[in-house]
Amino acid sequence: MKVVKFGGSSLASAGQLEKVVHIIKGDVQRKFVVVSAPGKRTQDDIKVTDLLIAYYEATLTHLPTTEFTQEIIQRYQEIADAFQVEKAIMAEIKENILSLQTLPITNNPHLSDTFLASGENNNAKLIAGILRTQGVAARYINPKELGMIVSDEPGNARILQKSYEQIYAWRNESEILVIPGFFGYTEAGQICTFSRGGSDITGSIVAAGMKVDLYENFTDVDGIYVSHPGFVHEPETIKELTYREMRELAYAGFSVFHDEALMPSYRAKIPVVIKNTNNPQHPGTLITTKRDISQQPVVGIASDQGFASIYISKYLMNREIGFVRRILQVFEDLSLSYEHMPSGIDDVSIILRERQLTKESEEELMRRLAFELDPDELRITHGLSMIMVVGEGMRQRVGITAESTSALARKHVNLEMINQGSSEVSIMFGIQEVQEEKAIRALYYTFFD
Amino acid sequence: MKVVKFGGSSLASAGQLEKVVHIIKGDVQRKFVVVSAPGKRTQDDIKVTDLLIAYYEATLTHLPTTEFTQEIIQRYQEIADAFQVEKAIMAEIKENILSLQTLPITNNPHLSDTFLASGENNNAKLIAGILRTQGVAARYINPKELGMIVSDEPGNARILQKSYEQIYAWRNESEILVIPGFFGYTEAGQICTFSRGGSDITGSIVAAGMKVDLYENFTDVDGIYVSHPGFVHEPETIKELTYREMRELAYAGFSVFHDEALMPSYRAKIPVVIKNTNNPQHPGTLITTKRDISQQPVVGIASDQGFASIYISKYLMNREIGFVRRILQVFEDLSLSYEHMPSGIDDVSIILRERQLTKESEEELMRRLAFELDPDELRITHGLSMIMVVGEGMRQRVGITAESTSALARKHVNLEMINQGSSEVSIMFGIQEVQEEKAIRALYYTFFD
Numbered sequence: 001m002k003v004v005k006f007g008g009s010s011l012a013s014a015g016q017l018e019k020v021v022h023i024i025k026g027d028v029q030r031k032f033v034v035v036s037a038p039g040k041r042t043q044d045d046i047k048v049t050d051l052l053i054a055y056y057e058a059t060l061t062h063l064p065t066t067e068f069t070q071e072i073i074q075r076y077q078e079i080a081d082a083f084q085v086e087k088a089i090m091a092e093i094k095e096n097i098l099s100l101q102t103l104p105i106t107n108n109p110h111l112s113d114t115f116l117a118s119g120e121n122n123n124a125k126l127i128a129g130i131l132r133t134q135g136v137a138a139r140y141i142n143p144k145e146l147g148m149i150v151s152d153e154p155g156n157a158r159i160l161q162k163s164y165e166q167i168y169a170w171r172n173e174s175e176i177l178v179i180p181g182f183f184g185y186t187e188a189g190q191i192c193t194f195s196r197g198g199s200d201i202t203g204s205i206v207a208a209g210m211k212v213d214l215y216e217n218f219t220d221v222d223g224i225y226v227s228h229p230g231f232v233h234e235p236e237t238i239k240e241l242t243y244r245e246m247r248e249l250a251y252a253g254f255s256v257f258h259d260e261a262l263m264p265s266y267r268a269k270i271p272v273v274i275k276n277t278n279n280p281q282h283p284g285t286l287i288t289t290k291r292d293i294s295q296q297p298v299v300g301i302a303s304d305q306g307f308a309s310i311y312i313s314k315y316l317m318n319r320e321i322g323f324v325r326r327i328l329q330v331f332e333d334l335s336l337s338y339e340h341m342p343s344g345i346d347d348v349s350i351i352l353r354e355r356q357l358t359k360e361s362e363e364e365l366m367r368r369l370a371f372e373l374d375p376d377e378l379r380i381t382h383g384l385s386m387i388m389v390v391g392e393g394m395r396q397r398v399g400i401t402a403e404s405t406s407a408l409a410r411k412h413v414n415l416e417m418i419n420q421g422s423s424e425v426s427i428m429f430g431i432q433e434v435q436e437e438k439a440i441r442a443l444y445y446t447f448f449d
Numbered sequence: 450m451k452v453v454k455f456g457g458s459s460l461a462s463a464g465q466l467e468k469v470v471h472i473i474k475g476d477v478q479r480k481f482v483v484v485s486a487p488g489k490r491t492q493d494d495i496k497v498t499d500l501l502i503a504y505y506e507a508t509l510t511h512l513p514t515t516e517f518t519q520e521i522i523q524r525y526q527e528i529a530d531a532f533q534v535e536k537a538i539m540a541e542i543k544e545n546i547l548s549l550q551t552l553p554i555t556n557n558p559h560l561s562d563t564f565l566a567s568g569e570n571n572n573a574k575l576i577a578g579i580l581r582t583q584g585v586a587a588r589y590i591n592p593k594e595l596g597m598i599v600s601d602e603p604g605n606a607r608i609l610q611k612s613y614e615q616i617y618a619w620r621n622e623s624e625i626l627v628i629p630g631f632f633g634y635t636e637a638g639q640i641c642t643f644s645r646g647g648s649d650i651t652g653s654i655v656a657a658g659m660k661v662d663l664y665e666n667f668t669d670v671d672g673i674y675v676s677h678p679g680f681v682h683e684p685e686t687i688k689e690l691t692y693r694e695m696r697e698l699a700y701a702g703f704s705v706f707h708d709e710a711l712m713p714s715y716r717a718k719i720p721v722v723i724k725n726t727n728n729p730q731h732p733g734t735l736i737t738t739k740r741d742i743s744q745q746p747v748v749g750i751a752s753d754q755g756f757a758s759i760y761i762s763k764y765l766m767n768r769e770i771g772f773v774r775r776i777l778q779v780f781e782d783l784s785l786s787y788e789h790m791p792s793g794i795d796d797v798s799i800i801l802r803e804r805q806l807t808k809e810s811e812e813e814l815m816r817r818l819a820f821e822l823d824p825d826e827l828r829i830t831h832g833l834s835m836i837m838v839v840g841e842g843m844r845q846r847v848g849i850t851a852e853s854t855s856a857l858a859r860k861h862v863n864l865e866m867i868n869q870g871s872s873e874v875s876i877m878f879g880i881q882e883v884q885e886e887k888a889i890r891a892l893y894y895t896f897f898d
Contacts, residue, residue, distance in 0.1 A: 243764070244762075244764075244795065247764070247765075247794055247795050248793070248794050248795075251794045260765060263764065263765060266764055267764075311873075313693075313873075315692070315696070315712065315715055315716075316696075316709060316712065324777070325777060328773070328774060328777075339792075340791075340792050341790065341792065342789075342791060342868055342869070343788075343789050343790065343868075344697070344868070344872025344874070344875060344877075345696055345697050345700045345872065345875075346693065346696050346697075346872075347872050347873070398857070398858045398861055398862065398863050398864070399858045401854045401858070401864055401867065402851070402854040402855040402857070402858035405850045405851040405854050405855075406851040406854075406855055408847070408851070409847045409848045409850070409851035412847055413847065414847050415847070415850055415869065417869060418850065418867045418868075418869040418876075419791055419792075419793070419867075419868075420791070420864065420866060420867040423793025423794065423795075423796050424760075424762075424796070425793070426793060426794075427867075428793075
């Protein structure tokens with residue numbers, strides 16, 4: 001049994017939906033279909049979700065809304081016409097879209113979520129109808145009916161544990177269930193959306209609830225690349241990687257999924273495959289809890305820019321009780337978070353994301369650190385990149401660090417930092433941003449190609 | 450102008466003192482002589498300081514003390530006889546030693562310090578007398594007279610800032626000043642000793658106070674070895690290293706000085722040279738604030754055993770606010786300190802010294818961490834060694850990390866951890882203890898010989 005989730009670009013037009021229907025019909029195991037709202041048809045197109053945001057804002061500010069409602073309805077109508085979907089469905093969608101502006105706009109914390117969720121919700125109704133025109137026994141199911149109960153946190157809802165059991169009760173439906181992604185209902189019956197990447201979360205929750213064998217996530221790429229296509233010409237795609245490996249890659253710029261999206265399937269130990277709606281023959285990238293590491297110790301090389309490093313040195317620092325605690329306190333007082341904190345004997349570096357700092361807050365931070373710690377040396381370095389070489393079992397492989405550092409040394413890439421040993425899944429190198437492309441290429445050609 | 454300090458083994462016998470006199474006479478810049486108590490004459494000998502401890506304990510418990518007082522006096526007497534020192538000096542020493550047992554033993558927090566300090570104090574008197582018999586204009590000076598005022602912390606005194614100015618007032622004495630190491634006086638006039646390695650501290654304070662050009666520290670070795678002689682056959686000695694490099698080496702088992710001993714000379718930017726009383730022609734090891742790193746980027750390779758690593762992994766750990774703080778809290782609650790804490794995306798390792806843990810406290814620690822953090826994975830690895838490759842400007846040298854890791858990989862040394870980037874002076878490798886000797890040898894033959 002499989003959950004299959006389609007992203008917005010896979011559902012943007014009648015042409016794309018033909019591919020989707022073909023995919024669903026191609027495997028009887030695909031019993032649960034999770035859908036996003038219609039995405040962009042072309043580069044310059046507007047997503048239905050963005051139209052809904054504009055519609056919501058116009059409603060809030062009492063501006064004319066007709067322009068938006070017409071365009072949104074038109075997006076569904078085009079697709080419905082192409083498949084000659086039963087008239088009642090479009091009537092329902094239309095009525096729903098027009099009715100949104102009649103909702104109370106004051107003291108209504110769920111208004112924005114209700115507008116946004118309609119994009120997915122109406123699309124699920126439409127797609128269930130499309131499937132039926134194509135001879136597939138399918139029905140739309142509302143998340144409330146399905147039992148998807150969430151915390152009352154508009155825009156940032158969390159699934160409640162009891163939902164899984166309720167979802168499981170739908171496991172043996174004879175029809176394919178078409179489920180709108182991105183939102184659930186509070187116990188009081190209000191619509192609440194997940195944070196960004198919300199349809200991926202819905203797919204992951206349904207996969208965990210239904211205890212399926214596989215969660216298929218259809219996108220518009222063949223899978224996760226081994227390295228950034230901007231740095232390496234036509235990089236390979238990763239065949240298989242573990243959840244932990246994906247987390248490390250995601251952290252360093254491989255933003256395939258929103259951080260929390262795969263938590264439910266991870267906890268339920270359900271594998272996820274990323275596939276391409278436009279190239280479904282491609283095996284895609286499989287995300288598992290465990291993989292055979294003998295064939296491919298390194299799965300990917302990722303990097304991310306925009307880090308700064310604060311260096312603090314003080315003779316006999318390690319004799320001062322609570323020295324690191326005081327550093328953390330200064331960071332907390334200024335609401336700054338840090339990424340890493342490698343420590344030496346008499347020094348410590350704090351790596352943080354630069355975007356947190358303004359000129360003023362940086363000055364304040366440095367002033368506070370100088371005052372609280374009385375260091376011998378204190379300075380900040382900007383413009384750092386973090387490069388991660390990712391692969392399970394990294395620690396057991398004596399040679400990978402040596403190969404990596406040798407490759408970087410040959411290309412004269414200076415290492416500002418190495419972080420190995422915390423993670424069993426990656427080695428992290430801190431370098432100057434200007435050397436990032438050179439470093440990525442050197443590592444790519446060491447472990448791939 | 451130089452401060453010259455002699456350790457216990459350099460002052461253990463008349464034969465050793467002949468070398469000392471020769472050294473002092475050999476350079477008119479040697480104006481301030483700091484001395485320890487007489488040390489061991491042979492491998493099985495007892496230091497005067499240890500005899501004083503036994504004498505103190507006998508006094509406290511009302512046991513006979515004659516055995517100890519006789520032996521202590523005899524140690525000074527032998528040397529005095531060999532140099533035919535004026536009789537009055539030995540009479541004063543003898544009287545001082547015998548009078549110690551008449552001090553009040555109740556409500557006397559300075560009793561132990563007063564017993565111990567007499568070892569150095571009497572030796573300074575004796576050595577000033579010896580120098581005079583050899584035609585050197587020298588006088589003993591008591592630390593109180595010198596202005597060495599310390600905090601009232603018996604056994605762990607700290608120098609007060611105003612001492613430096615008072616000491617400086619003695620800078621232009623015509624005679625050589627012979628100063629007992631190891632202790633000062635509180636403002637109330639009580640004797641208080643420094644922590645272990647105290648005579649080195651005295652030398653360092655006098656060097657800073659007198660604003661000398663060099664602090665010569667005479668020991669019984671030719672200097673600091675590049676690597677541990679137990680692992681490498683006849684390692685080189687280091688010609689020159691910086692204070693920071695020395696700190697890193699000291700941390701990892703190169704315990705030449707007690708941690709805090711060189712703080713005053715470090716702050717005053719005075720170079721220190723470690724020389725061998727038994728081989729004064731050898732240039733020794735020079736410790737400076739800055740050195741030319743173009744010739745010798747790596748100065749030493751040190752290692753230390755007895756570390757454990759606690760690995761904590763939790764999916765989306767970095768989204769949990771205060772995760773690391775909670776870890777630190779558990780450590781603090783159990784009065785455990787940690788050495789390093791390399792962090793990954795979803796995991797963190799805490800490196801600590803094993804000697805802090807008992808079977809019970811380890812169980813308690815793991816239980817608390819499991820309870821407080823609810824981690825996906827939690828485990829402890831014992832028997833780790835930390836290896837440090839030390840050298841200023843390490844970060845600017847692209848190749849050193851590559852050379853180090855390649856050397857270790859060739860010898861199949863598995864890296865549990867790398868820590869680079871915090872310190873500008875070292876790279877730290879965590880490995881299994883059983884691979885320590887192999888690792889040290891591999892690194893030694895990469896950078897030396």
